[in-house]
Amino acid sequence: MPTISQKGRQMPESPIRKLVPFAEVAKKRGVKVYHLNIGQPDIETPEVALNAIRNFDERVIEYSHSAGIISYREKLVDYYKRYDIHITANDIIITAGASEAILFAMNSTMDDGDEIIIPEPFYANYNGFAVNAGVKVVPIPSGIETGFALPPISEFEKVITSRTKAIMVCNPNNPTGYLYSKEEVETLRDIALKHDLYLFADEVYREFCYDEKDHISVMNLEGLEQNVVLIDSVSKRYSACGFRVGAMISKNKELMATAMKFAQARLSPPTFGQVAAEAAIDTPEEYFENVLNEYLARRDVVVEAINSIKGAFCPNPSGAFYVVAKLPIDDSDRFCQWLLEDFNYNGETVMLAPATGFYATKGKGLDEVRISYVLNVDDLKGSMKCLEEALKVYPGRTI
Amino acid sequence: MPTISQKGRQMPESPIRKLVPFAEVAKKRGVKVYHLNIGQPDIETPEVALNAIRNFDERVIEYSHSAGIISYREKLVDYYKRYDIHITANDIIITAGASEAILFAMNSTMDDGDEIIIPEPFYANYNGFAVNAGVKVVPIPSGIETGFALPPISEFEKVITSRTKAIMVCNPNNPTGYLYSKEEVETLRDIALKHDLYLFADEVYREFCYDEKDHISVMNLEGLEQNVVLIDSVSKRYSACGFRVGAMISKNKELMATAMKFAQARLSPPTFGQVAAEAAIDTPEEYFENVLNEYLARRDVVVEAINSIKGAFCPNPSGAFYVVAKLPIDDSDRFCQWLLEDFNYNGETVMLAPATGFYATKGKGLDEVRISYVLNVDDLKGSMKCLEEALKVYPGRTI
Numbered sequence: 001m002p003t004i005s006q007k008g009r010q011m012p013e014s015p016i017r018k019l020v021p022f023a024e025v026a027k028k029r030g031v032k033v034y035h036l037n038i039g040q041p042d043i044e045t046p047e048v049a050l051n052a053i054r055n056f057d058e059r060v061i062e063y064s065h066s067a068g069i070i071s072y073r074e075k076l077v078d079y080y081k082r083y084d085i086h087i088t089a090n091d092i093i094i095t096a097g098a099s100e101a102i103l104f105a106m107n108s109t110m111d112d113g114d115e116i117i118i119p120e121p122f123y124a125n126y127n128g129f130a131v132n133a134g135v136k137v138v139p140i141p142s143g144i145e146t147g148f149a150l151p152p153i154s155e156f157e158k159v160i161t162s163r164t165k166a167i168m169v170c171n172p173n174n175p176t177g178y179l180y181s182k183e184e185v186e187t188l189r190d191i192a193l194k195h196d197l198y199l200f201a202d203e204v205y206r207e208f209c210y211d212e213k214d215h216i217s218v219m220n221l222e223g224l225e226q227n228v229v230l231i232d233s234v235s236k237r238y239s240a241c242g243f244r245v246g247a248m249i250s251k252n253k254e255l256m257a258t259a260m261k262f263a264q265a266r267l268s269p270p271t272f273g274q275v276a277a278e279a280a281i282d283t284p285e286e287y288f289e290n291v292l293n294e295y296l297a298r299r300d301v302v303v304e305a306i307n308s309i310k311g312a313f314c315p316n317p318s319g320a321f322y323v324v325a326k327l328p329i330d331d332s333d334r335f336c337q338w339l340l341e342d343f344n345y346n347g348e349t350v351m352l353a354p355a356t357g358f359y360a361t362k363g364k365g366l367d368e369v370r371i372s373y374v375l376n377v378d379d380l381k382g383s384m385k386c387l388e389e390a391l392k393v394y395p396g397r398t399i
Numbered sequence: 400m401p402t403i404s405q406k407g408r409q410m411p412e413s414p415i416r417k418l419v420p421f422a423e424v425a426k427k428r429g430v431k432v433y434h435l436n437i438g439q440p441d442i443e444t445p446e447v448a449l450n451a452i453r454n455f456d457e458r459v460i461e462y463s464h465s466a467g468i469i470s471y472r473e474k475l476v477d478y479y480k481r482y483d484i485h486i487t488a489n490d491i492i493i494t495a496g497a498s499e500a501i502l503f504a505m506n507s508t509m510d511d512g513d514e515i516i517i518p519e520p521f522y523a524n525y526n527g528f529a530v531n532a533g534v535k536v537v538p539i540p541s542g543i544e545t546g547f548a549l550p551p552i553s554e555f556e557k558v559i560t561s562r563t564k565a566i567m568v569c570n571p572n573n574p575t576g577y578l579y580s581k582e583e584v585e586t587l588r589d590i591a592l593k594h595d596l597y598l599f600a601d602e603v604y605r606e607f608c609y610d611e612k613d614h615i616s617v618m619n620l621e622g623l624e625q626n627v628v629l630i631d632s633v634s635k636r637y638s639a640c641g642f643r644v645g646a647m648i649s650k651n652k653e654l655m656a657t658a659m660k661f662a663q664a665r666l667s668p669p670t671f672g673q674v675a676a677e678a679a680i681d682t683p684e685e686y687f688e689n690v691l692n693e694y695l696a697r698r699d700v701v702v703e704a705i706n707s708i709k710g711a712f713c714p715n716p717s718g719a720f721y722v723v724a725k726l727p728i729d730d731s732d733r734f735c736q737w738l739l740e741d742f743n744y745n746g747e748t749v750m751l752a753p754a755t756g757f758y759a760t761k762g763k764g765l766d767e768v769r770i771s772y773v774l775n776v777d778d779l780k781g782s783m784k785c786l787e788e789a790l791k792v793y794p795g796r797t798i
Contacts, residue, residue, distance in 0.1 A: 001625045002564065002597045004657050008507040011660035017465075044458045053671060054453050059443045061641040061675075063634075066416075096495045096643065099665035107531060108407040112511055128664030132506060134533065165401065198401045226400045235462075242460040242670025244495065244643075258403050261410035265527030266498035271641025272452060272671035276460075 007134070012127045015357020018333075022340035023351055031344040034383035036371045037336075037351040039174065041321070043239040043294070045280075046287055052279030053272060063268040067260060068094025068247075072278040076247070079281050083206065085219040085230075093248045093259055094269045098204050098233035099125065101248035105229045106133035106166075108258040109198050115163045116200075119151055121324060121358035121365060123174045123202070138164070139360035144326050144368065147315035148176035150184040156191050166198035167191065172205040172215065172319020175358045175370040177299075179209055179319035182216045189221040192228075199224065202231040204246075205320040207288055210296050213318045225251040234273075236321075238280045239291075243273035295321050298373040298380055305384035306371075309391060311399040314371075321373050324355055330396035332356055332369050338394060345389040348382060367398070406533070411526045414756020417732075421739035422750055430743045433782035435770045436735075436750040438573065440720070442638040442690055444679075451678030452671060462667040466659060467493025467646075471677040475646070478680050482605065484618040484629075492647045492658055493668045497603050497632035498524065500647035504628045505532035505565075507657040508597050514562045515599075518550055520723060520757035520764060522573045522601070537563070538759035543725050543767065546714035547575035549583040555590050565597035566590065571604040571614065571718020574757045574769040576698075578608055578718035581615045588620040591627075598623065601630040603645075604719040606687055609695050612717045624650040633672075635720075637679045638690075642672035694720050697772040697779055704783035705770075708790060710798040713770075720772050723754055729795035731755055731768050737793060744788040747781060766797070 016037050026033050067073065073089035080087055095101040110116065112134035118126060120139035130137045140155040142148045156167070167188060171180045180188075192199040201218040209215050218228045233246035250256055299316075302323055306314040311328030329335040332354035339349050353372070355365030373380060391397060415436050425432050466472065472488035479486055494500040509515065511533035517525060519538035529536045539554040541547045555566070566587060570579045579587075591598040600617040608614050617627045632645035649655055698715075701722055705713040710727030728734040731753035738748050752771070754764030772779060790796060 001651075002508065002595050004653055005506065005508050005510045005513075007510055008657035008660070011657065011664070013660060014663045017663055040461055042459065045460045050458075050460075053455065056452065059449075060441065061444045061449075061639050062439055063640040096499075096669070097666060100495075103665075107404065109401065109404050111404045111406055112533065114404075125664045125666075128660065132661060132664065134511065196401050240460050241462040242667065244667065244669040252400075254403055258407035258410065261407070261412060261527065262531060264413040264416055265410070265524045265531065266502075267496060267524075268641065268643065270495070270643040270669035270672055272675070273669055276671070 007131060010131050012124070012131070015124050016353050019336055019340065019351065022337050026340040026349055030347065032348045033340065034348065034350045034375060034379055034386065036373070036375065036383055037353045039236070039322070039372050039374065040241060041236065041239045041374045042376070043291055045240050046238050046283040048282050049238055049240065049276040049280035053276050056272070056275055061271055064271050064274060066263040066268050068092065068269055069274045069278065072274050075278055075281050083217060085217055087219070087249060087251065091249055091251055091256065093256065093263050094274060095246045095248055096244045096269050097235060098202060098231050098246040099129065101231045101246045102126070102129045102200070103132060104248050104259045104262045105200055105231065106130065106135050107262055108255055110135045110165045113163060114165045115161060116166045116168055117156060117159060117164060118168045120360055121175050121355055123170055124357045126168065127360065137360050144313070144315065144324060147317065148173065148178040148324065150180060150187060153187060153191060160195055164195065164197060166200055168200040168202070170202040172208060174205065174320055175322050175353070175355070176324045177317025177320045177322045179213055179317065180216065185216045185218060185221065188218070189224045192224060197227065198229055199227050200229045200231060204231070204233040204236050207237050208292070208295060208321060209319050210292070210299065211318045229255070234277045234280060238283060240276065240280065243276055244270050245273040245277040295373065297377055299323070301377055301380045302371055302373050302384065305388070309388050312391065323371050323373070324368050325371055326368050328391060328397050328399040329367055329394060330398055331366050334396055335394060336369065339390055343390050345386045348386050350383045350386045406530060409530050411523070411530070414523050415752050418735055418739065418750060421736050425739040425748055429746065431747045432739065433747065433749045433774060433778055433785065435772070435774065435782055436752045438635070438721070438771050438773065439640060440635065440638045440773045441775065442693070444639050445637050445682040445686055447681050448637055448639065448675040448679035452675050455671070455674055460670055463670050463673060465662040465667050467491065467668055468673045468677065471673050474677055474680050482616060484616055486618070486648060486650065490648055490650055490655065492655065492662050493673060494645045494647055495643045495668050496634060497601060497630050497645040498528065500630045500645045501525070501528045501599070502531060503647050503658045503661045504599055504630065505529065505534050506661055507654055509534045509564045512562060513564045514560060515565045515567055516555060516558060516563060517567045519759055520574050520754055522569055523756045525567065526759065536759050543712070543714065543723060546716065547572065547577040547723065549579060549586060552586060552590060559594055563594065563596060565599055567599040567601070569601040571607060573604065573719055574721050574754070575723045576716025576719045576721045578612055578716065579615065584615045584617060584620065587617065588623045591623060596626065597628055598626050599628045599630060603630070603632040603635050606636050607691070607694060607720060608718050609691070609698065610717045628654070633676045633679060637682060639675065639679065642675055643669050644672040644676040694772065696776055698722070700776055700779045701770055701772050701783065704787070708787050711790065722770050722772070723767050724770055725767050727790060727796050727798040728766055728793060729797055730765050733795055734793060735768065738789055742789050744785045747785050749782045749785045
């Protein structure tokens, strides 16, 4: 029998999907499961986007331009202007989600064995993209005690080697919800410039900022134009995960010409998704106001509930729709599995993501879980009650 | 300034897109260009597929299953049964076009420096996927004099090394239109089994077979179940290139489990495209009868025209919608550029793909071009007239 590649064997399994079979067990037991484990919002996709699909009247669904439909890219230029980000349509390559944008960026800048520094915890699939591209992820620690703020410069400089090619951040952050301050984003600029590194910034949660705080994009950093790669996606912005439409954006022309060769090999991003995403740019402001108010109410429910549980703690993050919570447990993988296999409170339980999957450093995240607040306030209250009751009886509780 | 990767520098530019700027020159000269250079059909996408999109009534466009929507995969099982291909929904991973399926297959089976044998000429983007995956393409020759039949076993065995992991074929073939016989497909099985290699078969032109000949799928080869990977796509079948829906199919469970890790990292294939592709399985038989009759008429126009030109020759292939023609020219890149920059016949010219881009061996394909017969019969006649007249006056003609 022919063999599997080393790369294939090294590809991590999704830390979230590992639990799916146990959720089936819970359902078979007749237990209702609150899904707080994934970043699939329950918010409706904007009507204006869905209408564009319903009314799409082309007779031949052709390949689009490899960099994406030009009218869409031009409209995106206007979209970014609202955030004081000034680019041209040629600075944009539309991709199949942020996933493909990250792969293009890694493949265009890094070879086998090159290194990318990422503050951990980080979005688990970055590991998979790195293995796919032959790139080594070098984690540096951010901690729950600071709310997962950017690690100090010294932590970056400790791990920079001749193979270091890039730093990657997610802002607002998945899984922590942390929103980087202007000073932190400027610190990233200083490190990238000093060591001549690329700065990849995954800003797909740009719209999800709370507490009157502003999102500071890496695209607004003066002097870093040749180093910055913006990773974007419409998945969260418009609750449109199934569109599979993202973007890789940079003003570095040599980089974009290289990325275009990867884009041309796969011909084009999805046409229907692009049509819907282009229309979505006209989503009324009111939609976002409602969505933000909803998420803010949800965050408050979760943060208040967690911090009222004995021995539990979570920061009050200002972005995205996640929190990482510290719980009085021995092993978050075991706890999350136990919640599905062995626990219920009035016939209900909750599915969480063990934080271990968001750390590259083995042994970290054992007493942390990620909670996605993608359910309505009532369901979140039910979920938090389950969690509180579960922690009272979990055999591996530490206090 | 941070650097570009070696991999990025090695990525080939699309041989077809290289000419795009010169097509712009032709248009600026006021010359009408017949586009026979790309595989974008002019055929209408089936109404039943477009209706599914118009009537799609989900309110939240969610991620689909990473392996694809289950109802779509189950319906595909029925589709394949029509071709006597017997698989289950678990043998299928839906991908963003055949492109992603090839990347998944390469990444799951091959590491940096591993080798894949491909008869040349071959679909140019295989080169790009190979560079992307760190894989070395080892070409073996197929020639126009045999109509681009499968090279003899001895040619395969000459190049098999300890790094050889797979053989890849496209059947019916892009760029040659060649349809492999039962004997040739069985020869592939024998080589793959003897040397324990994967056999990747790109069968996206399955429906496009002429002259009463049947397509023989590698999925029908007994004893090769663990070695075979079927690469598929709806792009050509339903003239639906913009759906970006393909598939990687194999009965090798370890391979599919590995490919699923790559699939999960990128979350899911496009939802709208899958909905349309699922509906497209109900396309009435009449649609294909009309499409095939149309392509057959087109092929006959092209083949007859080429062979009536002094010094030109092309085989009469039984599949796909391409022919590779040998022309009395010094350099196909120069000729195709000249057609756009310097030539017109009654205000018209033709855009062809230089065959050099379909060969991995430098110097091959200099007197060959690929012609995609994706225009109606009248336009094809006009194109062929242009070509005939051009060959009379091209400064680099060889006879």
